[in-house]
Amino acid sequence: MIHKILIPVRGDGKGDNVLAHAAALAHRHKSHIEIVHCRARPEDLMPYGVAIPDFLRKQILKHSYQVADLEEVGLRDEVTVLANKLKLDLTGKKVGKAATASFIEEAGRQVDVIKRRGRLCDIIAVAKPDRDRNLGHNTLKSALFHSGRPVLMCPPTSTPPSVLGVSVAIAWNGSAEAARALAQCKSILRAADTISILSNGSDAGPGTSAEDLVAYLALHGIKAGIEKIKSTKKIGAELLRASSEIGADILIMGAYGDSHERETVFGGNTQTIVDTAEMPVLLNH
Numbered sequence: 451m452i453h454k455i456l457i458p459v460r461g462d463g464k465g466d467n468v469l470a471h472a473a474a475l476a477h478r479h480k481s482h483i484e485i486v487h488c489r490a491r492p493e494d495l496m497p498y499g500v501a502i503p504d505f506l507r508k509q510i511l512k513h514s515y516q517v518a519d520l521e522e523v524g525l526r527d528e529v530t531v532l533a534n535k536l537k538l539d540l541t542g543k544k545v546g547k548a549a550t551a552s553f554i555e556e557a558g559r560q561v562d563v564i565k566r567r568g569r570l571c572d573i574i575a576v577a578k579p580d581r582d583r584n585l586g587h588n589t590l591k592s593a594l595f596h597s598g599r600p601v602l603m604c605p606p607t608s609t610p611p612s613v614l615g616v617s618v619a620i621a622w623n624g625s626a627e628a629a630r631a632l633a634q635c636k637s638i639l640r641a642a643d644t645i646s647i648l649s650n651g652s653d654a655g656p657g658t659s660a661e662d663l664v665a666y667l668a669l670h671g672i673k674a675g676i677e678k679i680k681s682t683k684k685i686g687a688e689l690l691r692a693s694s695e696i697g698a699d700i701l702i703m704g705a706y707g708d709s710h711e712r713e714t715v716f717g718g719n720t721q722t723i724v725d726t727a728e729m730p731v732l733l734n735h
Contacts, residue, residue: 452479452637453546455602456571458564458593460488461525462585464577466532469551470610471602471730472575473536476549478615478641483538483551486567487525488560529553561592568597572637573732575602581725590724594705594735600634601705603724603731611699614730618642619698620674621689622649624658627704631734632663635702636670638732645674648692650681686722693729705733 455472459465465485472483529551533540538551556563568574574593579586593601615638622628639645645667649660660676667674679685679692693701705720723731 452476452481452572454571454573455481455483456564456567456574457483457485458488458560458567458574458576458589459485459525460560464580464586464606465525466528467606467610468575468577468604469529469532470536471604471614472573473533473538473549473551474611474614475573475575475602476538476551478613479637480546480548481550481572482545483549484567484571485529485551485553486563487553487555488563489555489557526553561588561596564589564592565596568593568599571597571599573600573602575604578603578605578727579724594733600631600732600734603727603733605728605730607728611730614700615642617644617646617696617698617700619646619648619677619689619693619696619701620663621701621703622647622660622663624655625704625707627707627735629658629704631702631704631732634734635732636672638700638702639667639672639674640670645672646677646696646698647674648677648679648689650679650685650688652681684722686719687726689719690723690727690729698729700730700732701727702732703734705735 452475455476457465457468457472469483469485475481476483530540533551538549540551542550542552544550556567564574574597576589576593577586579590590601590603593599618638620632647660647663651660664674664676677692677696679688682688689701689703703723706718720733
């Protein structure tokens with residue numbers, strides 16, 4: 451079961467959509483959602499290497515604390531309203547029995563908060579990075595590379611999904627990253643109604659083919675079918691096309707078999723999906 455989902459937020463307007471995606475998953479698994487407001491420390495906002503008179507420094511710090519307090523109150527009120535709309539229990543009395551949520555505050559850089567908090571959760575839910583506004587890339591990288599947990603990347607949508615994990619697609623090429631994603635996401639697979647293994651049949655070697663994966667999952671009591679995809683240099687785009695065609699509501703895949711820097715510069719399967727996905731993707735590095 452998925453018992454705990456972490457959502458880091460910082461008042462950038464993307465938290466509502468991520469919470470809606472997480473709630474869809476939480477209702478299916480009776481999970482607890484921990485919403486962490488990553489509150490910047492005023493000391494970290496002071497200009498580095500610039501001499502500031504002591505009285506002015508104190509005024510800036512005082513104002514920064516006041517602004518942060520107001521932001522926290524606003525976010526807490528917003529979370530309460532949205533949680534009620536999404537039918538998430540906030541009382542703390544139904545944890546493990548229904549979809550529940552809590553809001554906590556932690557000072558520090560968001561990437562550091564994600565590292566610490568993310569290691570003791572089952573899934574980290576983040577917004578799909580916004581390339582045009584240069585937002586969210588560090589959040590996704592921190593969650594993927596420093597937590598050791600699966601990361602649910604939630605695309606922007608006017609109508610968030612009401613359910614997630616009913617029809618699941620698995621991107622399979624026999625790689626270590628794909629195997630780790632599989633191991634980390636068995637709870638999603640056990641709760642799914644339909645599981646489709648997406649494979650072009652050429653990347654996996656003996657013992658790691660899609661047929662081998664079907665047999666392995668069967669040992670765990672999980673039934674899956676195979677969907678052959680085209681062999682193409684644009685595997686990322688093909689995975690998204692096939693997932694949409696079969697009606698999958700979530701795609702599970704290993705992330706960044708090559709380095710993140712190499713994929714970002716030269717293009718790669720994961721980077722294509724991060725940049726273009728219009729469906730929720732569960733990534734694992």
